[in-house]
Amino acid sequence: MPAQGLTVLVADDSRAQRMVLAMSLGRWGFHVVEAASGSEAMELCRRTAFDIVISDWVMPGLTGPEFCRAFRGLPRDGYGYFILLTSKSEKAEIAVGLDAGADDFLTKPVSADELRARLRSATRIIGMQRELVEKNRLVVDTLTELQVVHESLNRDLIEAKKLQQALVRDRYCSFPGGAASLLMRPSGHVGGDLVGWFEIRPKLVAIYSIDVSGHGIASAMLSAQLAGMLSGHAPGQKGALSRLGTGHYTSWPPEILAGRLNRIMLEEMRVDLYFTMAYAEVDLKTGDVQLVQAGHPHPVILRTDGTVEALGEGGLPIGLLPEVIYTRVQARLSPGDRLILASDGLTEYPFPGGAELGTEGLTTLIRQSAHLPSPALLEALVWDLFSLTGADTPADDISAAILDFAGLP
Structure with missing residues (x-):
């Protein structure tokens, strides 16, 4: 799935870190929105269904895992891919992020090559999810059409039964x-x-x-x-x-x-x-x-x-x-x-x-x-x-x- 058309939210209290990430994402064709805190990021997510979220672990207002958990609780049609930035590598900390709903992790300082590789994986998953949603929509539409046909046929059969009984x-x-x-x-x-x-x-x-x-x-x-x-x-x-x-x-x-x-x-x-x-x-x-x-x-x-x-x-x-x-x-x-x-x-x-x-x-x-x-x-x-x-x-x-x-x- 191409990056064009995908919107990425970068949430980090470090302005310099946001700028570095935003510049790279912009060069790769993503549309980028920035947030300086977990609370600000959450407010933006209530108004916009971002395709990908890249969030720092430690932020004022809401931590990265808390923001991720709140993000997963939002009603939305498509899937949002969530990447946590962390300097933590302990298994227990990774488990906390997974439990909050994170899809992937990047260790700071972020390598551009590793970030791009993780984003390719994210776009593939989002693409597959959108394809699945579209197929499900087609299935639902087909089932709805079949239901209409079935109801019409059922009405005809009821009338046919009356005629036959007559x-x-x-x-x-x-x-x-x-x-x-x-x-x-x-x-x-x-x-x-x-x-x-x-x-x-x-x-x-x-x-x-x-x-x-x-x-x-x-x-x-x-x-x-x-x-x-x-x-x-x-x-x-x-x-x-x-x-x-x-x-x-x-x-x-x-x-x-x-x-x-x-x-x-x-x-x-x-x-x-x-x-x-x-x-x-x-x-x-x-x-x-x-x-x-x-x-x-x-x-x-x-x-x-x-x-x-x-x-x-x-x-x-x-x-x-x-x-x-x-x-x-x-x-x-x-x-x-x-x-x-x-x-x-x-x-x-x-x-x-x-x-x-x-x-x-x-x-x-x-x-x-x-x-x-x-x-x-x-x-x-x-x-x-x-x-x-x-x-x-x-x-x-x-x-x-x-x-x-x-x-x-």
Whole structure:
């Protein structure tokens, strides 16, 4: 670091010594200020942040070590390098100066070559300190900018969470022949799980549970797009419903729907995501169920006598491989039975020892709360899961849907 621009305070009660030091410092490019006592030097330091201080040990008012200690107590941004001039060479005296905060010592009479060497060392240290301060300032500025971005992103995520939760507007809805209960608990602001139901036509409803890979914004956006496809309000070529020649709509069979969604994911969306799905159509008059299981946990039927039956054989997720053939699964509900679709946020919930809840564990939890109405049953599943694992927030997105079958005459 060059001497130009650095200010040096020379504090010495000897006018001759100050003049000698000031002349040398001036020739080397330093700006010099003089003080005749420790008290005067301290007053100057309160008004000016000197880069380097060269102070005699013995002065009126304040000794060199006392001045140094007071100097170190001043508030300042940069570092001040302090050199004590002394005729003392005993280790105990040097220790006193170091304890007061001195950086270096020069023995009087001062050698110009030694003084210049010590000042080079001082300028290097001051330069490194200023560079460090500048880097710290850049780090603080960057962190401040990142904090602003983080707060903005956090606000966006909160709004995104509200929008995603709005996709499941009615957590409980009764209709002629049955009722639907829905649960969504994302592990973060937004998640990739989605549950829902819609009427295909009178006396025929669809219910589904979807788990998109990942937990971030991309997963949430895909789940929102799938919510539009799996809706009775937006039928079309890419949805669950197809138009008949009469102008009415009917549904694609579950296994055909899964194949169509697989093709759309691979050929049209082309994203590095996939999803698992359990999708079922329920005839509210007969109780007939047609469903597809695409990599999703097994759908189960909770019978009125408390028994639990698992459905399906697994299947492949949607969006991983082309030309996948999905299989239709059939079952029949009796009045009072409940069809339950749940994401792997329940079945694969980790226990402290590394084990998972699993299908059998979920079956046990369902049996324990089988006496509860479906909305309370869903909440009980989450409560029991947290109690078993000691958690208070989901480790993964948790979602589930229940269709209560009452039957139509």
